[in-house]
Amino acid sequence: MTLYLAAPRGFCAGVDRAIKIVELAIAKWGAPVFVRHEIVHNKFVVDSLRDQGAVFVEELDECPDDRPVIFSAHGVPKSVPSAAQARNMTFVDATCPLVSKVHIEAERHSENGLQMVMIGHAGHPETVGTMGQLPDGEVLLVETVADVATITPRDPAKLAFITQTTLSVDDTADIVAALHARFPAIIGPHKEDICYATTNRQAAVKAIAGRIDALLVIGAPNSSNSKRLVEVGRAAGCAYSQLIQRADEIDWRALDGITSVGLSAGASAPERLINEVIDAFAARYDLTKEIVETAVENVEFKVPRVLRVPA
Structure with a gap:
């Protein structure tokens, strides 16, 4: 394997x-x-x-x-x-901080008289939080390309859009294209709202998809970025793409006869769970590991000052 x-x-x-x-x-x-x-x-x-x-x-x-x-x-x-x-x-x-950046963006556009369109998943905490930065009715939510045709803004010439940070890069590009087609004057972010981590993890999955017969993504069922990795794997040609929380959720019978498996993890999955899955494979197979690296991340965010000073 x-x-x-x-x-x-x-x-x-x-x-x-x-x-x-x-x-x-x-x-x-x-x-x-x-x-x-x-x-x-x-x-x-x-x-x-x-x-x-x-x-x-x-x-x-x-x-x-x-x-x-x-x-x-x-x-x-x-x-x-x-x-x-x-x-x-x-x-x-x-x-x-990358979610806060979207909040600031939404407020700035609103202060300039623009109504917001948010590309995101209804009910997801990030979407709820971002929409809650502005008064009711100031943010119109779209989840799909089809939704773009159903929204009724106050003034089609005074619109801007923002996105949830954990979306599929490819799906979001299609929705953005639909927004531009229907509302040519709509203003987008200077830099993509989808965060660097989401983008990088999706690119890495695409890079291994052509080499593998199965993809396992470690992440929670309510983790948006983890679920998107599974979808990206399927879209890139890996028919067996599954989300697991721990090694004990691996369906070994489904992997019978398979000799190449890809492994990724959502942005909220700790390295300990990744190592647990690697160890589970090593216990069952004569295992070869190959790292496919598409980006190096060295981003670090400081904790709030109140926690950097003694009580």
């Missing part, structure tokens, strides 16, 4: 920063520290932080006033920090 390891894979800078924020908050203020929504979409990571003293909740009203609360890497609507301030809560925003 040859295992082709896509690189880059696994943790991105935004996820790494968010996890550090929770760990540093527990070290500074002690347990419990409350976290609104899963800090990142990975059960292993969430369970590990829970063991250290993090309490995960869905809404701010589940948090007591006297304990710190952290907002997840996906971002939150403006109403959430406003509510925390009104209650005099200590809070730390772990929103990925």
Whole structure:
């Protein structure tokens, strides 16, 4: 068996920063520290932080006033920090800086009188958070090319678009093309909103897709960027592309007779889970590993200053 390891894979800078924020908050203020929504979409990571003293909740009203609360890497609507301030809560925003960049972009366009179109997945925390930066009705959501034909903006000549950071690069390009075709005056971002980590991981999967008979992507079922990697693998010609959370979810019977498997991991999957899968293959096969690297990542985001100073 040859295992082709896509690189880059696994943790991105935004996820790494968010996890550090929770760990540093527990070290500074002690347990419990409350976290609104899963800090990142990975059960292993969430369970590990829970063991250290993090309490995960869905809404701010589940948090007591006297304990710190952290907002997840996906971002939150403006109403959430406003509510925390009104209650005099200590809070730390772990929103990925690349998601915050999209928030700022949306506000800037709105201040210039433009209505926003957001390309994203309805109900995903990042989409909810980004749309929540502006008043109701100021952001129109499209998920597919077909959706572009159904939206009714106030003024077709005064539109701008933004995107969720974890989308399929290829699918998003098709939606952007449809927006430009219907609304020629629409303004797009100066630089693509889809983040570097999403783009790089999708490019690495494309690079191995032609060499493999099966693709395994380590990631959570609610992780947008992980699910997109599975779709990218299928679109690139790898018919057997599957999302798994841990090594114990590998369907070994489906791999009977296969001699080449690709392995990638979503941006919120830790290296420990990747090594677990590699070890599972090594226990069953005479294994050859080949790394296929399409980019080198050296991005690092600082944690908020409040966590860099002693209590």
